[in-house]
Amino acid sequence: MAAHQDPAQRVRRPPTILDVASQAGVSKSTVSNVVRGLPGVSDATRRRVRTAIEQLGYRPNVLARQLVQQRTSILGVVVGDLANPFFAEMAKSVERHAAARGYTAMFCNTEGDSQSELAGVETLLEYRVAGIVFLAFSGESRTMQETLEHQVPVVFLSCKADWGDVVSVDDVRGGRLGTSHLITAGHRRIAYISIPELEDQSDIARWQGYCEALEQARIEPPIRISWSPPSDHALVSGVDRKLLEVFTGPDRATAAFGSNDVAAISLQEFADRVKLRVPQDLSIVGFDDVPMAGLARIGLTTVAQPRDELAKLGIATIADRIERKLKGPPRTTLVGVSLVTRQSTGPPPEGL
Amino acid sequence: MAAHQDPAQRVRRPPTILDVASQAGVSKSTVSNVVRGLPGVSDATRRRVRTAIEQLGYRPNVLARQLVQQRTSILGVVVGDLANPFFAEMAKSVERHAAARGYTAMFCNTEGDSQSELAGVETLLEYRVAGIVFLAFSGESRTMQETLEHQVPVVFLSCKADWGDVVSVDDVRGGRLGTSHLITAGHRRIAYISIPELEDQSDIARWQGYCEALEQARIEPPIRISWSPPSDHALVSGVDRKLLEVFTGPDRATAAFGSNDVAAISLQEFADRVKLRVPQDLSIVGFDDVPMAGLARIGLTTVAQPRDELAKLGIATIADRIERKLKGPPRTTLVGVSLVTRQSTGPPPEGL
DNA sequence: GCAGCAGGTTGGAACGTTACAGGTTTTTCG
């Protein structure tokens, strides 16, 4: 009985171009020409081949194709943390724009660990990817540069390195923008907070912008906090001494600039748990403008990155490199940032 | 001068196994054996080959390898929407577990569109992926089944189809669990709300669980809302007539069960905008327990899926299929759900 | 009637690997 055949098991080998050729009574070259839509095939033959393809359910083997062509259409994408909404959004955009240009994206999650970043890149290179898009870069610059330079085009998208093409927002400007907003509101003690796993060149640039803004306003000294928020929000270890001191101790900071929205939202969460009111007791500015930041309940003031534009430009850049349309030394493309004002910022408490 | 060389441009062809062979003075077979760590190579030779590899920076070409081996170690992953935190988390877990078993994940974002789902799968098949993991499945079951069956192992992870292996939570049970929680709290008018783009078999099962719970409590009739929340949270079109009517009209619903957390949180956002208090005026239960749900400001009561466990099981299942360790007809693995109670649920308003 | 040509078609050589059936050594052992 048919029921005994266990159809889910049988895995038959896919037909090759040769199968199609013999079925259609032509040579493999002709089939290849038809598949690739090249001219120089009579309509009659073309039709014959097409039906043969249809009948057999032939699907070209990209691996074989790319082996002989000496180039793949795979784009490696190195992403810091897919679970971080900013990266998730970027990954999605990148995938879409890559697909639109005929590339297939291959993602590599690194957890901000330069070890697995290197391992991921190694894997991508074994697949002979056409190019690599970094959505996050730990900054192990020398090692990475050595393994990548001359190998494959690279673009740093919304992150930075001192080599390779860069497409990102002006982080320094963004840092200044967010910080000035707080200064203008009257804050004098403003902390800068970042997540160790995500501390990279971008972070440094934002920090620099922050420092510049402070300096311009003659505020000293900058306050830098490196904080790993507990992964399980539900369990913010109520008493995070360092944070408590900065935000409730004597001479406390009345505002914080988060190097990204996740940091900012985590801080907000911390504030909520220790009953610091935002923005009455503590103003918070983030960076990225992840979708969540716009929820009424979060209402995070933040420096927005035009994600889709970045992704589009990034893919365009690397595609042009791959296709040799873009030559010459590494290029840096900066796109504008904008401040989105929401409810997490306000004037400092009276007398501070 | 060196500065004129434009180093970013020169792309030299990577060395092949033959280059290594001649450099080390052995045959390519031996190099291959060394690379793959096979026995039967003397220590001296092994060392010689190793240094040659080192010197040349040789990296095996996976494409060529997989061409001759007739199988790849690429795992296709079809995901509904990378920007949805649930999928993002799952994608991350899947990638990790796949990597741990030696597979490389290739993602395909579908936007819940069965058209691009099919296109994505087509691409994956052209790459001769070893298997396909569906993290979302539109339900175009017949077409997909025809193109996939016999071709490649498939697992539906946290989603459903009537063929292929399934690893998911017991959605019906989850639906009942969430709904009962509301019934127990005293609610009698409970709406079920889902997002059209994500309506699949899982959604149907959850709906079924919801209906069962109502029936058991002798509550009639079920209320189903299909709602596309505006993508830009900031602009919830204040007057979404359908929602307004259901939740503020005569005989209004006092509670809602969201078929997933994104739906639930969007509804909460809607409630916030129209000044419905949660949970005093409206109780909300979600499904998934995305990280965001645990934020103090969101505090969403929700049916939790053990994401990492699901991913692990899913990858195990498909890996066993691929490696022929698992034979026989499609298997369904269900894992438990649990209710996480937070602040979005409470008793209904007096008199309702 | 035949050179020239264009359109259509083809076979073989790559691409970089692995699999495997041999071939050499070297070692073991009676």
Added chain:
DNA sequence: CGAAAAACCTGTAACGTTCCAACCTGCTGC
């Protein structure tokens, strides 16, 4: 010491494509 066994190494044939030079056919035009 010689033969069998073990250990090591190699050459060749795949894998499924694309690329390209060569090969057919008719047909055109003189």
